[in-house]
Amino acid sequence: MSESGLKPIDAPEKKASDEEVIDLHGEYEASNVQDVLDRLDRELVGLHPVKTRIKEIAALLLVDRARKSFELTSETPTLHMSFTGNPGTGKTTVAMRIAEILHCLDYVREGHLVSVTRDDLVGQYIGHTAPKTKEVIKKAMGGVLFIDEAYYLYRPENERDYGQEAIEILLQVMENNRDDLVVILAGYKERMDTFFQSNPGFRSRIAHHIDFPDYSADELLEIGQLLLGQQNYCLSKAGEKAFSEYIDLRMKLPQFANGRSIRNALDRARLRQANRLFNSSLSRKFVKQDLMTLEAEDFYASRVFAEGELDRAQVFSI
Amino acid sequence: MRITQGTFSFLPELTDEQIKKQVKYCLDQNYAVNIEYTDDPHPRNTYWEMWGLPMFDLKDPAGVLMEINECRKTYPNHYIRVGAFDSERGTESLRISFIVNRPSHEPGFRLERTETDGRCIRYTAHSYARLSEPRGADK
Numbered sequence: 001m002s003e004s005g006l007k008p009i010d011a012p013e014k015k016a017s018d019e020e021v022i023d024l025h026g027e028y029e030a031s032n033v034q035d036v037l038d039r040l041d042r043e044l045v046g047l048h049p050v051k052t053r054i055k056e057i058a059a060l061l062l063v064d065r066a067r068k069s070f071e072l073t074s075e076t077p078t079l080h081m082s083f084t085g086n087p088g089t090g091k092t093t094v095a096m097r098i099a100e101i102l103h104c105l106d107y108v109r110e111g112h113l114v115s116v117t118r119d120d121l122v123g124q125y126i127g128h129t130a131p132k133t134k135e136v137i138k139k140a141m142g143g144v145l146f147i148d149e150a151y152y153l154y155r156p157e158n159e160r161d162y163g164q165e166a167i168e169i170l171l172q173v174m175e176n177n178r179d180d181l182v183v184i185l186a187g188y189k190e191r192m193d194t195f196f197q198s199n200p201g202f203r204s205r206i207a208h209h210i211d212f213p214d215y216s217a218d219e220l221l222e223i224g225q226l227l228l229g230q231q232n233y234c235l236s237k238a239g240e241k242a243f244s245e246y247i248d249l250r251m252k253l254p255q256f257a258n259g260r261s262i263r264n265a266l267d268r269a270r271l272r273q274a275n276r277l278f279n280s281s282l283s284r285k286f287v288k289q290d291l292m293t294l295e296a297e298d299f300y301a302s303r304v305f306a307e308g309e310l311d312r313a314q315v316f317s318i
Numbered sequence: 319m320r321i322t323q324g325t326f327s328f329l330p331e332l333t334d335e336q337i338k339k340q341v342k343y344c345l346d347q348n349y350a351v352n353i354e355y356t357d358d359p360h361p362r363n364t365y366w367e368m369w370g371l372p373m374f375d376l377k378d379p380a381g382v383l384m385e386i387n388e389c390r391k392t393y394p395n396h397y398i399r400v401g402a403f404d405s406e407r408g409t410e411s412l413r414i415s416f417i418v419n420r421p422s423h424e425p426g427f428r429l430e431r432t433e434t435d436g437r438c439i440r441y442t443a444h445s446y447a448r449l450s451e452p453r454g455a456d457k
Binding site for chain 2: 109110112131135137138139141142143177179180181
């Protein structure tokens, strides 16, 4: 091109001189990262270690960008991550926010999130896996590839399992196409640990291991109220008390899935509220507030109270 | 003889960066990008071999470039072109197609003349690339 006298389409950016002053805060505000971080704070309750880490990553990328304008070359930081935590602790939601943040800071070009599980990566027969995995990777390029329950990729009990092939392709892409996509592996803590132990290649290629703590009862109540607010519902005084009692009991029961359990509980409470209103509709008329309010009885009717009592009775009887 | 088929074929070879930008444009228009290759550049050879499936739902050209490079690695001495299919109702056809790889030596075509009724002459073009290497004898 250059010998034909045409100018390259992208002229390289002008290098800043050594004395030039960089306004980091100004850059920070210009990048819209603050908006995304604020939203993260507002929409996600608790999760302090996670938020701190995300802020650190944002700071790193910002400083890196500033360094680049002085031509202080350093290797582009690897941002492949692993999210470990119990179900319903907000891993997918955080992954979506991370994609946005990375996009704001020009680390990824598009900033979309492609969320996949084993089924999307691993094929059914010989020669099926590689094209399948590559197709997913191509779709995720320029954005974030989120692999939920990543440990299912590796099945030690079956040595002919095609998961291994998907793992090899992923590792290769994570190394060679670092500028093109960010891979986030997610799953429950213990099983991810075994997964990393049996695949040391993954462990060393992932710079950030972020652990999602379980929510406390107060945080869960806050989440519930946030969810209700989004759907234009509210709790009566008695309803709030009943709901927090419900949370205390539910947390002790098996298969408790943090935020997800709360969402399901609220969905069921809405069902009961609708039923309650409908059954009393012959005898009375309603105002707007009636349609919005969840009462204590909408929660007390839950199976959890019966079972919780039962559990306690069992404990005492032993 | 330099083959001039498709868009940009009278320009110098596109660099990877330029290919990326063209592909990016196609993706932004919601076209499905595909890669094809052939050893026979005959103008009537419309359907080239497909390199994998057309790539749907891509957002970023890096994936396409990865496939182009794979194809170049496998067929360094073939013609490779990128096509972009527009599925919009009323169009439903290829919007753009350009060559991204060509053999180091392009032998061109041999013209065959056949005399028919009344001293009429019919012409047929044969690609030399095909003559020296019959179909199936891929390098």
